[in-house]
Amino acid sequence: MKRQDYLVRRKQQIDAQLERHLGPEQPSNRLHTAMRYSVLAPGKRVRPILALAACETVGGNAAEVLPFACAIELIHTYSLIHDDLPAMDDDDLRRGRPTCHKMFGEGIAILAGDALLTDAFRIMAEAALSKGARPKTALRVLSEIAAAAGSRGMVAGQAADMEAERVALDLPMVEYIHVRKTGELLRASIRAGALLGGATPKVLTSLTRYVDFLGLAFQVADDILDEEGVTAVTGKNTGRDRYRRKATFPSVMGLPAAKQRLRELREQALEQIADRGRRAEPLRQILQLIVDRACSPS
Ligand code: GRG
Numbered sequence: 001m002k003r004q005d006y007l008v009r010r011k012q013q014i015d016a017q018l019e020r021h022l023g024p025e026q027p028s029n030r031l032h033t034a035m036r037y038s039v040l041a042p043g044k045r046v047r048p049i050l051a052l053a054a055c056e057t058v059g060g061n062a063a064e065v066l067p068f069a070c071a072i073e074l075i076h077t078y079s080l081i082h083d084d085l086p087a088m089d090d091d092d093l094r095r096g097r098p099t100c101h102k103m104f105g106e107g108i109a110i111l112a113g114d115a116l117l118t119d120a121f122r123i124m125a126e127a128a129l130s131k132g133a134r135p136k137t138a139l140r141v142l143s144e145i146a147a148a149a150g151s152r153g154m155v156a157g158q159a160a161d162m163e164a165e166r167v168a169l170d171l172p173m174v175e176y177i178h179v180r181k182t183g184e185l186l187r188a189s190i191r192a193g194a195l196l197g198g199a200t201p202k203v204l205t206s207l208t209r210y211v212d213f214l215g216l217a218f219q220v221a222d223d224i225l226d227e228e229g230v231t232a233v234t235g236k237n238t239g240r241d242r243y244r245r246k247a248t249f250p251s252v253m254g255l256p257a258a259k260q261r262l263r264e265l266r267e268q269a270l271e272q273i274a275d276r277g278r279r280a281e282p283l284r285q286i287l288q289l290i291v292d293r294a295c296s297p298s
Contacts, residue, residue: 006282007049007289014048015040017070021123034104034112039077041095046218046286047072047185051193053282054207057273060197067127068141068192071120075149076185078113078120083158085109093236121146141192148188157181171252175216182222183215206272207283213269214287220262221294223248227255229294259295266291 018039026032048069055065084091084099085106092102101109124145128138147153157180164177190211194204227250249258269287273280 006285010049010052010282011045013066014045014052014069014073017066018073021067021070021074021119030104030108031111031115034100034108035115037097037103038081038094038100038112039074039116041097043073043077043095045073046290047076047189049286050186050189050211050214050283053286054190054193054199055197056193057207057276057280057283058194058197058199058203059279060193060199062193062197064127064133065193065196067123068138068145068196069189071123072145072185072189072192074116074120074123075145078116079149079154079158079185081109081113081116088158088162091236095236117149137195141195144191144195145185145188148184153180153184154182157184169252174249174252178219179212179215182219183212186215186218187211203276206276210269210272210283213265213272214290217262217265217269217287218290220249220258220265221290223250224255224258224262224294227251227258262291262295 022036022039023032025036051065051069051072052062055062080094081100083089084094085101092099094100097103099109100112104112121142124138124142127133128135128142149155157177160177161181164173169177187208190207191204194207199207226248249261253261266287270284273283276283
């Protein structure tokens with residue numbers, strides 16, 4: 001199976017489900033239009049694809065994971081909308097389009113983020129209550145996703161990042177911020193798929209180790225792309241971190257070392273799933289895609 005085939009097929013499936021969860025266009029409803037605008041913009045869908053791929057790796061039924069995968073994408077999109085606001089990163093380009101607040105104004109953008117976050121939990125609760133669901137497992141997954149997104153996870157990372165602006169950071173602090181800001185939701189995505197797919201505790205542990213290396217690789221790649229990438233690849237303005245004097249992996253360790261670190265992280269992630277056979281191929285492909293976007297293949 002070619003790498004793009006699997007990823008494209010999964011992305012199409014997720015996009016169709018997101019569309020279904022959001023419901024058809026309502027031209028006179030600006031809140032709903034803003035939600036659709038941001039969610040259905042061309043994101044990579046890394047988190048939901050990871051959730052589905054983890055479920056497949058452990059031999060589970062990916063259909064059970066779909067509502068949770070979509071909910072995670074809604075949470076991720078809320079975080080991007082709020083991150084782009086003037087009070088935060090103040091960006092005007094996201095996913096190759098004007099940011100939500102540039103299109104709809106700050107008030108609607110804030111509410112679109114609020115609504116996506118809240119609706120994500122409705123979708124997960126409905127899935128947990130649906131016929132054939134295993135409510136205890138579903139509730140465990142929901143609780144892990146909430147913890148990853150909340151005041152000890154992504155929001156804590158965002159707050160630490162804001163506080164740290166213009167202060168010289170060392171590598172452990174850069175990693176602390178990114179584990180929370182980016183890593184926790186990626187981790188919850190894999191664990192959601194694995195738990196719903198019926199992973200044993202041992203396999204859950206190795207998949208969690210895999211995604212922790214992937215999460216760091218994701219951030220290092222994002223920093224490299226910001227430093228030297230072109231907007232056509234990222235769909236957002238680049239060079240922003242340097243402009244804002246943000247501590248990034250390239251700024252702390254230099255660009256060549258950051259690229260080397262990225263390749264090491266790929267190898268470390270691959271080691272964690274080395275014994276999972278062909279079923280783990282999608283997880284290997286996602287990792288490769290993340291590394292290839294920022295570094296020429298090696
Ligand atoms: C506002 C609570 C709150 C949190 C914001 C996600 C985030 C936290 C900020 C975005 C800036 C950031 C940390 C970038 C680092 C990597 C990242 C999360 C990039 C965006 O995710 P992708 O590359 O984007 O998966 P797409 O558009 O493909 O979904």
